[in-house]
Amino acid sequence: MNSYKVLNKQTFTSGNYSLVPIRFEDRYAIMKWRNEQIYHLRQAKPLTKEDQDDYFENVVAKLFDQEQPNQILFSFLENEVCIGYGGLVHINWIDQNAEISFIMDTGLEQTRFHEIWATYLKLIELVAFNQLKLHKIFTYAFDLRPHLYEVLLNSKYIEEVRLKEHCFFDGKFIDVVIHTKLIE
Numbered sequence: 001m002n003s004y005k006v007l008n009k010q011t012f013t014s015g016n017y018s019l020v021p022i023r024f025e026d027r028y029a030i031m032k033w034r035n036e037q038i039y040h041l042r043q044a045k046p047l048t049k050e051d052q053d054d055y056f057e058n059v060v061a062k063l064f065d066q067e068q069p070n071q072i073l074f075s076f077l078e079n080e081v082c083i084g085y086g087g088l089v090h091i092n093w094i095d096q097n098a099e100i101s102f103i104m105d106t107g108l109e110q111t112r113f114h115e116i117w118a119t120y121l122k123l124i125e126l127v128a129f130n131q132l133k134l135h136k137i138f139t140y141a142f143d144l145r146p147h148l149y150e151v152l153l154n155s156k157y158i159e160e161v162r163l164k165e166h167c168f169f170d171g172k173f174i175d176v177v178i179h180t181k182l183i184e
Contacts, residue, residue: 002064004072007131012123018080019123022060022073026082027052029105033084036106068093072127076104076120083108084116088128088137096135100124117151129183136182142167143175152179 002021003010012019031052063069070091076084086102102124104116128134138160141148149159157179165173 004063004069005065006067006069006072007127009131012126014119014122016079017119017123018077019074019120019127020077021064021075022085022087023075023082024056026075026085027056029082030085030103033103033106037103071101072132073101074124074127076102076116076123084120086120086124088124088132088134091132091134096133098128098132098134098137100128100137100139113147114151114154117148118155121151121155121157125181134183136180138178138180141177141179142169143177144169149177149179155181157181 001010001023004021010021028049031049035046060073063071063073068091071087071089072091073087073089074085075082076086084102084104086100088098089101091098100121102117102120104113104120108116125137128137139148139152139157143162153159158181159177160180161178163176163178166176167174
């Protein structure tokens with residue numbers, strides 16, 4: 001298993017769920033989910049296996065040894081099977097904040113979205129607040145998935161700002177919603 005130099009602890013667990021440093025073996029499942037869910041991601045085009053291999057070999061592989069990486073990515077496991085991935089991205093070490101990133105197996109969204117997102121948030125907060133001592137974490141979401149906001153609000157995030165007509169999507173301008181949580 002790879003390990004992040006910046007973290008004292010590598011695995012974060014809650015029941016049958018765990019976050020582990022992103023695994024190379026999960027890269028094609030991640031690519032599949034990203035391509036299926038491209039509508040809500042900041043991704044311009046579908047990924048190819050070549051794109052994904054290049055990203056893992058030239059970007060992800062270098063994150064593990066950095067003192068202050070700009071992102072820390074994890075495989076999200078249930079009973080040791082990868083069912084999602086995400087992490088802290090756009091980490092601002094000076095201002096002590098980072099954006100939360102997460103996508104799950106597309107097939108689980110319909111029936112387990114709230115459960116999986118709530119568990120993921122609990123685990124990523126351990127990384128952000130207990131390990132990295134960040135002051136603030138936030139989500140940046142196109143206003144396309146209101147069920148996400150329910151999970152965030154139930155997890156004690158606040159809607160900090162709504163950027164009106166901030167992104168052009170499917171022929172029209174849509175809002176971006178930012179939810180935040182501060183260290184307790």
